[in-house]
Amino acid sequence: MFSKILIANRGEIAVRIIRACKEMGVSTVAVYSEADKNALHVALADQSYCIGGPEASESYLNENQIISAAIMAGAQAIHPGYGFLSENAHFARLCRKNGLVFIGPDPESMERLSDKAVLKELIRSTGLTVIPGSKAVSSVNEARAAALCIGYPVMLKACAGGGGRGIRLIRSEDELDEAYMQATGEALSAFGDGSVYVEKYVFPARHVELQILADEHGNAVCLGDRDCSLQRRNQKLIEETPSPAVGSEQREKIMALAVDAVKKLGYVGAGTLEFLLDRAGNFWFMEMNVRLQVEHCVTEMLTGIDLVKWQIRIAAGIPLSFTQEDITVEGSAIECRINASGCGMLKMLHVPGGPAVRFDTCLVVGTEISPYYDSLLGKLVVFAKTREETLRKVRASLCELVIDGIPTNIEEQLRIVEDDRFTSGNYDLTFMGNR
Secondary structure (H helix, E strand, C coil): CCCEEEECCCHHHHHHHHHHHHHHCCEEEEEEEHHHCCCHHHHHCCEEEEEECCCHHHCCCCHHHHHHHHHHHCCCEEECCCCCCCCCHHHHHHHHHCCCEECCCCHHHHHHHHCHHHHHHHHHHHCCCECCEEEEECCHHHHHHHHHHHCCCEEEEECCCCCCCCCEEECCHHHHHHHHHHHHHHHHHHHCCCCEEEEECCCCEEEEEEEEEECCCCCEEEEEEEEEEEEECCEEEEEEECCCCCCHHHHHHHHHHHHHHHHHHCCCEEEEEEEEEECCCCEEEEEEECCCCCCHHHHHHHHCCCHHHHHHHHHCCCCCCCCHHHCCCCCEEEEEEEEECCCCECCEEECCCCCCEEEEECCCCCCECCCCCCCEEEEEEEEECCHHHHHHHHHHHHHHCEEECCCECHHHHHHHHHCHHHHHCCCCCCCCCCC
16 A cells, blocks of 8 residues: 555545545645645645646646656655546656556556547447447548538537536537637647547437446446536536436446446546436447546445545555445435635635535635636535435535635525426436537
């Protein structure tokens, strides 16, 4: 097991990883930008290093500075969290070159699986059904030819990365030129890779994903499904597990297929297989995220399995201590992402409590919201034995949560969980007006 880990991230996920490390008896090293010098993750870590200016390109995406900090601190491994360098094969290879363990899949797997267009070709051989799509397209003309072959409407999607960036819906050929420029530009800015591919638009549908863990000893498990259909502009707002749209037999079947697929791919680490679930009950594979998901904690609440700790153990070569038969999908967990809707300084924070109520955050009184990074302030997660009880608990918790001084989306989240469509479980990707 590692004795010291550097966390190459910021915000609530950096805090989350530090806490897991402390519980495991592992020392931690934080890195931070000039804008984050007073951040909570810096205060909680055993050591900390400033690695650059406020822009992500100057700091959290600065591979050489992060590697240098890890070497100076005597860290043995680097946990990338999510976003930033978490799916960057070049960084993972740089870690290896410098004698550091990248807590995630090896760079070869990342290169093979992170390109979503290439991944679909691999997935087709595993028994999962793949959404019709193209390989990476390098020009507007190639995108146009692919769209005509697939048939409108289509989606343009970034080959690298996720989080809703580099995605555009195109309903007709007239929209293609502008959408292509926007998608490639956004993908290049967010991931350093402007390549995109074309995919059939499945509509209406739900966004359902499967969480997996796999070790280097050939063991793999699926920790159930998450419904991530509550989105605005491809950004997730609320996640729940299990999905109210998936029956127990259907769930058991798709989980078994997911485990089999991961084993055939030779994947090692935590990962997520993402699907669109159409109204006929068909699962259409979209992509695989080869990292920790933002919404990982809703699965942790349901299963009782700490995904961050298991990421670290797997990277250290420790085999999984449980099998698929040990995984039970019982009860209900819901997560609400609490986002800032503007800048400000936190004057007061009151976090709801009680059994099975969790709020993952980086907030402390005096925290200033920077314009340089994403707007996520924290994640409110609750669990109960039934979905009805979970709904009551999440409403009560949202009413109790106080974040004063920073404009947030708490009221919007409360309206969503009180909406009849959400309460009934009969919702899909059109809930927030997405088309």
